[in-house]
Amino acid sequence: MGKLFAEKYSMDIPPFVGKNIDDDEALFKYGPPFGFHRFFDKIKNLLELLPEHDLPEDLKSKHCKRCVVIGSGGILYGSELGHLLNQYDIVIRLNDAPVQGYTDHVGNKTTIRMTYPEGAPLSEHEYPPASLFVAVLFKSVDFNWLQAMVKNETLSLWIRLFFWKEVAKKIPFTSKQFRILNPVIVKETALDILEFPKPRSIFWGWDKNVPTIGVMAVVLATHLCDEVSIAGFGYDLDQPSTPLHYYNNLCMAAMNRQTMHNVTGETKLLQKLVKEKVVKDLTGGIHCEFCNKDS
Template sequence: MKPRRKLLLAALLAWLLLFLLSLSLDKGPEAVAWGKLRVSLTLTPGTTGSGEVPDTPQGSALDPRDEGGLEGGGEEVEEEEGRSRRREKQQLKEEGKPSWQKRTRGIRSTQAAQERCGVAGFNLRRRGLVQRLWHGSASYSILSPSLQLERMNYLSANKHQVALQARRGRGSRSSPELHCQLQSEARLGTLDGSQQPFAGLGWSRLVPRRPLAPAAMGSDFKTCAVVMSAGAILNSSLGEEIDSHDAVLRFNAAPTKGYERDVGNKTTIRLINSQIMALRKHHFNSSFLYQNVTLVAWDPAPYSLNLSERHNIHSFSHTMLWYENPDFDLFTSYVRWRQDRPDQPFYILHPAYLWRLWDVIQSNTQENIQPNPPSSGFIGTVLMMALCRQVHVYEYVPSARQTDLCHYYEEIHDEACTLGAYHPLLYEKQLVQRMNAGTCDDLRVKGRVTLQGFGSDGCIAAPSNRDM
């Protein structure tokens, strides 16, 4: 009998442990670590969803999670929802209008509408994340333990030698103030071949003669669409709406064939990172994805970069130019492409432009953000603000279709695709949402943010403090 009693007791203890574990997985942020452990085991750093080890180590500037999908944790959701309901009742009482008659006009009413965005239908964990992104009030504390650890590791490594503490800012700028700050401090810039070492290599004859502007593409862009590659865009039926814009920007290797109903078919500009140009698996020189469109490429460089200045590589005794040692070799492919297709517009963003964008993000955040370049999603969004009168950004700030699928065209699931590991995605998205002139329904149903283009609001352009 004694062995049977011991066996019975062990079974009861095991059942009790499983019961307590199942309860903890439903209780929110303090137990989220178990769910994140599952994600980490299925997609460990440096692997894809299929278990294949990619050519790019996780944490390089061209992380596969570059643009943003969606997933994350939540905390104090019920309390936040209660505060939101109280604010709504008070505001409606003051206005004397029922909620269905409320109209959002201008920035103030739009922000009020975002305050009231409901998140019914989400589970507790996802509601907390979506609500905070919609309200532009998220903090690194909503990140899972694994993402918080990655963030701290990047802060400690500081690969690009950014002066962190001196650049922390405030988060109280209004939407017009943010818009004007981006316009004046992050002016669009590309390599024009006039600076060394490129001038000595004859790049002035290689790069397009016209600067990156609508005139170079033969059109005046009134409305533009920025289409993220997030899995949440599946089953959206947004394709026709996206194609109705004057110009459409897509990212990296995101296809349209087979996904036209959801993402459309039109592509005007394709923003690519240097990994696309350097790795054979992307077939850059032969794929139709990169033909008959305007191409814009980028590669990170040290924060304090002067193009003709040598910087440390791996050790303090070894220095090289950025041209000699980019994150991925985009220069070889660029020269070959321009020689073979001189009539196709193809630009490389100046590294200082990327870090100007980072400066704006950090200056509007009281927390230290990851000292790495912004994501392609943020770069593409601000790029189109410089080229267009009005910009619609799809599935950057997530819709009610929120999912942890990184890209709509491949089976990779990872929470970092939305909240960021290498890139400061969480902070980028809050900044974009704070400038959003769209409605709550635009976010919930379409995952669509509406941004005004630069030059449309009377901002006075100021000289940038980071010359190119």
Template structure:
């Protein structure tokens, strides 16, 4: 019988033995991890891994003490939050699925729309075809104020607090002049649609929320020839805005907000809720002002004297109550900070 001398064993055999041992350990460890993970329902890593990856690469690392995109420990938020759908439209992501296009055209019942692809091609000859997103440097904490138009802003004295954010998002016809103490003076991004359009200064980014192909045609016209003067209402034929800062709210993202966050309530989301969702997906910390009713239960705009106003709350277009409840839930989960005013 031959006696093996382990000290004189050929090197190749030693390498094979070590390789086999490493592989065995690796396989055993992997089996243990999978066994533990799938036996413990509290671990949601595998379920939400792709969304975590999308969030990391699209927003970068967050330097805030607590960041919105952190999904761990909150299955409800992780189930609703999907950052793989970009909020703003570019030439590259402008192609809509057939289902999305049909749903989008249904929103305001556009019966004979122009050719969408041709309109988009013309659009991106007028405005930038790429989006420069908010600063995504890993050592930056991007703070955002989303300023709604609720009457609860009147007398709130939130102006300085609003202006202290890196980005201030406003919407529709909400004025700042004459209301600076309550609503602030700065605006970095302003959401509007043709029927709610106002002129902007040269430093503010206009974010068009399109509900139909005609809305895209309107922004082209409003920045150039001024030929479109009517949609379903009379609209501004020309608008003052920096065309290099014009952005388009992505219809695919709009549909995602409606289905995932509002779960089909109302006909489509309000501009205020769309502004909030834009901030939740692009900012690290979000402060919300001017949402909901005032202290007396009135739903009106802060510049209006008619406290019984409150467009769309009960018309079936927007479900203001449901949107507000989702907003409150985001606050309860410490994803946003909400200031309720007076």
């Protein structure tokens, strides 16, 4: 990854935010999700609650770690990859993509659940006791929500009104199982690697392109592991009626409403990573070496 993107990719970025943030100017250049500009007190208060800021020692010390990032793509349904996916050292699942009821296809091992408040699973059954919760913070109330989850407190009705959908009321973890994704990884992914335009202030907030959680997770995985695979990735926008996810009835056409994301740009990035053998695509939705069509 570092060789592929040269100065656009920093090998030594810590994957999660640690307590020593005072001197890290890169963390405060932009607002969420690219940084903590104007949120110094909120992130400082949160970090005081988190005793751990890295992988658990048993994983961190493991030689030659293998990661798999499991997307939500409909291509996973019927794949029967569950047993294979369970063999990876680190299994990263995204947002509320369920394990319950789909284990034959997506496995049942979860090392990291990576999401933002509105994406977090509502069912406590989707949080295995030994896994980690990695939060991506996008807006002011996300800090409030995460603090309530870490402290096992009730989220106030006033705060809940600021989310665009129902959010989890409890994450059944101890404080040492929570992590905050380093926003510099998001910044590098968006502005340097994907070459999105820099965020610009407009009257009602910020105009910006933001990477999907999936692409953020793939870049995170390159910082955590020696080998990275993906499964369930790939948007075929030329097939609007095909299933978008493996677990619901949404169709591919729904992606046309996702104006914040640049699906075409992300696909080109993932294709490059697969073709250069930085990442292995287990389901062939990004770059299918065994398909007839030219991808």
